Amino acid sequence: MTDAPLLLAVPSKGRLQENAMGFFARAGLPLVQSRGARDYRGAIAGVAGAEVAFLSASEIASSLGQGTVHLGITGEDLLREDMDDADARLLFLEKPGFGPANVVVAVPAAWIDVRDMADLDDVATHLRAKRGRPLRVATKYVNLTRGFFARHGIVDYRIVESAGATEGAPAAGAADIIVDITTTGATLAANALKILDDGIMLKSEANLVASLQADWSQTAREAARTILARLGAAARARAVKEVHARLPIDDGAVSVEAADRFGATAPFGAPEGGLLVLHVPNAQVYALADWLMNKGAEAVSVAALDEVFDARNPLWQRLVARLNG
Numbered sequence: 103m104t105d106a107p108l109l110l111a112v113p114s115k116g117r118l119q120e121n122a123m124g125f126f127a128r129a130g131l132p133l134v135q136s137r138g139a140r141d142y143r144g145a146i147a148g149v150a151g152a153e154v155a156f157l158s159a160s161e162i163a164s165s166l167g168q169g170t171v172h173l174g175i176t177g178e179d180l181l182r183e184d185m186d187d188a189d190a191r192l193l194f195l196e197k198p199g200f201g202p203a204n205v206v207v208a209v210p211a212a213w214i215d216v217r218d219m220a221d222l223d224d225v226a227t228h229l230r231a232k233r234g235r236p237l238r239v240a241t242k243y244v245n246l247t248r249g250f251f252a253r254h255g256i257v258d259y260r261i262v263e264s265a266g267a268t269e270g271a272p273a274a275g276a277a278d279i280i281v282d283i284t285t286t287g288a289t290l291a292a293n294a295l296k297i298l299d300d301g302i303m304l305k306s307e308a309n310l311v312a313s314l315q316a317d318w319s320q321t322a323r324e325a326a327r328t329i330l331a332r333l334g335a336a337a338r339a340r341a342v343k344e345v346h347a348r349l350p351i352d353d354g355a356v357s358v359e360a361a362d363r364f365g366a367t368a369p370f371g372a373p374e375g376g377l378l379v380l381h382v383p384n385a386q387v388y389a390l391a392d393w394l395m396n397k398g399a400e401a402v403s404v405a406a407l408d409e410v411f412d413a414r415n416p417l418w419q420r421l422v423a424r425l426n427g
């Protein structure tokens with residue numbers, strides 16, 4: 103089937119959903135759920151050869167790992183938990199900038215002498231010696247926990263699989279400690295738990311990911327090229343401002359120096375008649391403006407951009423390189 107459409111997986115619920123829909127819409131890729139919010143298939147308005155699958159964040163992770171979808175947005179925590187070879191199976195394309203959360207090891211705040219993983223190892227040894235049982239860890243991040251504990255030399259523990267409300271497990275007597283995701287820390291605090299000093303297992307956020315396992319038909323590739331061009335254009339537009347200035351002399355060296363000092367690019371080439379157009383990272387705008395005025399510019403205009411298309415389509419180039427490599 104060389105004409106199978108591209109499948110884009112987008113969170114159907116939960117905290118990532120709204121942000122993900124907005125992320126595509128702002129890049130000129132409005133997702134449409136034709137039969138209302140309960141329809142789990144959709145389309146991208148104006149993009150042929152693509153379908154949208156609305157799935158839970160954890161289903162998106164497993165679908166990307168297995169290659170039943172081509173592109174998707176989900177949390178890195180879920181991807182790393184679902185497969186131990188994520189970097190071989192997937193291509194991480196972009197971080198859209200939402201869904202930050204850490205996967206952490208947290209213990210009862212009352213354990214005042216337990217500050218780090220080495221102390222936790224002592225607790226495990228103590229429990230075995232004095233109570234004849236292993237340390238019990240409540241989590242849904244079973245694989246991440248196994249890897250992290252092994253790297254810290256903790257071997258005598260038992261995982262209590264938890265599907266939800268993990269933070270309540272120690273108080274309920276179901277476990278001694280937990281591994282879970284946290285953003286504000288409010289849930290941990292409410293359950294009298296504290297994060298170990300070296301207990302941050304993973305700093306996660308939402309990621310746009312391509313599956314290298316999927317069947318990349320010609321139709322799917324064409325759709326991906328279009329989607330990634332628009333996402334790349336929107337991402338570039340968010341990262342830079344466009345700066346116009348007229349300098350007293352036509353001096354190609356100015357763009358070179360602006361690149362060195364401020365990371366600016368001259369997307370339309372060398373200045374003509376002294377008119378310089380630069381794209382500069384947001385954080386460097388004021389420094390660049392001052393510098394241009396010192397070089398003799400009488401006015402410097404700065405504009406936000408909606409889209410900056412790059413004929414090289416860098417996101418697509420990265421994907422093609424992996425698909426063909």
Ligand SMILES: Nc1ncnc2c1ncn2[C@@H]1O[C@H](COP(=O)(O)OP(=O)(O)OP(=O)(O)O)[C@@H](O)[C@H]1O
Pocket residue numbers: 115116117118119158159160161176177178179180201202203283284285286306307308
């Ligand atoms: N404070 C947070 N707590 C949990 N997850 C968060 C938080 N902030 C961001 N996330 C991200 O959102 C992902 C999905 O969590 P969310 O709560 O949106 O979905 P869910 O509906 O609970 O999904 P599931 O039913 O599969 O657990 C997390 O795996 C993580 O990547």
Ligand SMILES: O=P(O)(O)OC[C@H]1O[C@H](OP(=O)(O)OP(=O)(O)O)[C@H](O)[C@@H]1O
Pocket residue numbers: 266267268269282283284285286287288289290
């Ligand atoms: O550090 P905080 O900002 O307090 O956020 C962390 C909490 O949020 C998530 O639960 P969620 O509300 O998604 O419920 P769930 O367990 O049903 O997914 C997560 O599982 C934590 O319990």
Ligand SMILES: [Mg+2]
Pocket residue numbers: 116
């Ligand atoms: Mg949740």
